[in-house]
Amino acid sequence: MGRLVKEKAILTPTGSSVGETLVWATALLRSASVDTARLDAECLLASLLGCERLDLYAATEERLPLPVLEGYRALVARRQAREPLAYLTGTKEFWSLSLRVTPAVLIPRPETEILVETALTRLGMLQGPVIVDIGSGAGAIAVAIAKTRPDARIFATEISGRALEVARENARDHGVLGQISFLQGDLLEPLWGAGLAGQCDLIVSNPPYVATSDLVALPPEVHYEPVIALDGGPDGLAFHRRISEGARALLRSGGWVALEMAPGQGHSLVKLLCDRGAFTDVAITRDLTGRERVAIARFTDSGSADPPAQRGFTVEKAV
Numbered sequence: 001m002g003r004l005v006k007e008k009a010i011l012t013p014t015g016s017s018v019g020e021t022l023v024w025a026t027a028l029l030r031s032a033s034v035d036t037a038r039l040d041a042e043c044l045l046a047s048l049l050g051c052e053r054l055d056l057y058a059a060t061e062e063r064l065p066l067p068v069l070e071g072y073r074a075l076v077a078r079r080q081a082r083e084p085l086a087y088l089t090g091t092k093e094f095w096s097l098s099l100r101v102t103p104a105v106l107i108p109r110p111e112t113e114i115l116v117e118t119a120l121t122r123l124g125m126l127q128g129p130v131i132v133d134i135g136s137g138a139g140a141i142a143v144a145i146a147k148t149r150p151d152a153r154i155f156a157t158e159i160s161g162r163a164l165e166v167a168r169e170n171a172r173d174h175g176v177l178g179q180i181s182f183l184q185g186d187l188l189e190p191l192w193g194a195g196l197a198g199q200c201d202l203i204v205s206n207p208p209y210v211a212t213s214d215l216v217a218l219p220p221e222v223h224y225e226p227v228i229a230l231d232g233g234p235d236g237l238a239f240h241r242r243i244s245e246g247a248r249a250l251l252r253s254g255g256w257v258a259l260e261m262a263p264g265q266g267h268s269l270v271k272l273l274c275d276r277g278a279f280t281d282v283a284i285t286r287d288l289t290g291r292e293r294v295a296i297a298r299f300t301d302s303g304s305a306d307p308p309a310q311r312g313f314t315v316e317k318a319v
């Protein structure tokens, strides 16, 4: 980083040192109740300087050029107003991949990795699987699956054109654009003309799942994210209902549907899937803190409406 700072310092006056600046920013972020104040202060400075966060430790005595300090002050002020860190740095790590994010997309969450992992486990060694990702956002799920399963053919739908642009960029950045068809439209609707009826091995989705009345109580950062990515209707399950309904026409017999949910929605979601009478082997995956995160179920043409206990309903823990 020393070289970076020096290059920016040429012909410009310098101000505080890296160390002093980080102490100042950390205090400001703490005063705004940012839990990860020091970490965020470091991430913002590293992002601005185009270096790694650890490089800052080797440069604590270096003085920052005034233009850099001004840019940094502006970023810290935005973080102080609780704008999400990922929107300020423009990136978020998911499935060990660095993804671009903009305010047009939900910031990919670590719990969604449980969804990807659960779904991939069910696919097993099946060759050339056809996979659908509904509500692709930044493309986190589709890109993660494409990177892990180069033999998969993926269709990703999304209602927001601006989100789709971000998803396409992420797929391009990670070399999997050719594996994924990005389609704009309402849930499964763009797929009806794609000749996929009865052809899909897996439908995966992290749909909006916050109950409308709970939106107002979300942490300040979440209010910067698109409401269409969050609002799941009166009970938070409006999209799960529509997806599980439509999935039956797309899945081959034995194919899987995997849906992320909010903790506490498991019972209703299992009931919803079983009520359809077409899904069996319904299971819930929990995160490491024991909270319900994912429901997965197998589509069978001859499914009956047995209650969950008779259908081998199981609870799994993420590893």
Ligand SMILES: C[S@@+](CC[C@H](N)C(=O)[O-])C[C@H]1O[C@@H](n2cnc3c(N)ncnc32)[C@H](O)[C@@H]1O
Pocket: 105, 106, 107, 108, 109, 112, 134, 135, 136, 137, 138, 139, 140, 141, 157, 158, 159, 160, 163, 185, 186, 187, 206, 207, 208, 209, 226, 228, 229, 230
């Ligand atoms: C919870 S976000 C998930 C984004 C991404 N899959 C992820 O896991 O990070 C839900 C996504 O569904 C999209 N969405 C909302 N309503 C939709 C609809 N009717 N049809 C398709 N996508 C929709 C939102 O724009 C948003 O990108």
